[in-house]
Amino acid sequence: MIINIDSEYSGELIISDEFYDIIKDVAEYACDFVKCPYETEVNVLLTDNEGIREINKDNRNIDKPTDVLSFPMLDYNEPADFSLAEENTYDYFDSESGNLMLGDIVISIDKVYSQAEEYGHSPKREIAFLTAHSMLHLFGYDHMEDDERERMEHLQERILNEKGYTRDYE
Template sequence: MSFFIEKEVECNFNFDYEKVAEAVVSASLEHENFPYEAEVNLTLTDNEGIHAINKEYRQIDRPTDVLSFPMLSYETPGDFSFLSDENEDDFNPDTGEVMLGDIIISVDKVKEQAVEYGHSEKREFAFLITHSMLHLFGYDHMEADEAAVMEEHQRKILDALGITR
């Protein structure tokens, strides 16, 4: 697995965020039985930075907590059967890894929401990465049944890591 973190802002967390992020990405891949080595990019920004990206790509004029930019298109969430070594566009030519996509997180929102929801910054950070990884696997939460499936996957991944509320 290749996992890259780009910091656009200072990350004054009281935990090793790089270690937590990598553990969550790895646990998510394992939970979903992802059949290939994967590449994931994480950008840590602030409310101003994520606001600009949210406005540009989603036409939503406000900051958000996390944005996901999947590189793959799924017919069924979590079904990787469409991936094939023959489809070179899905693989990084230098590493041979599947390029899953990009995760962008607002450090400001991690801190704000940890207080709002009454749990640790570590838990909020891990939750947002888990949530985004599931989007990179094709899951969504636009409908109640989709949201329930996604929430169950999130809970199982975080529980496996011992990261609870």
């Protein structure tokens, strides 16, 4: 799996090297968890509240910061059903690496810290949570309806627990 992580964060909060390791660990495990049959590629951007607010406004017409944004590259008949990728290799696979392009993730480091404090766990656990949540979006999961939300929450908790990123993770 190729995980490209870029940072445009210039605030005072610390982006520890461990954040990068956690993002990679959770993203790789999420691919295994949903049994993705391909080598994949994901782009991750770490930014601040203002940066994510601008992206949110430009892409969703919502003029406020959020914790994480997901931009899936694939279309799915059902979540984690990769059959459409096989039918559209030109659209979904990188011509150089041959990897399946899952999409882009944008994470607000400001929100990582504020939500970690709000929910009573570590920023490391919060970055793991936001990565798991966003990866599920890249696999076609959503939370617009109650049953979808419950399913997605269950799956992200399983991913986090199986990797050891529980609420008491430091």
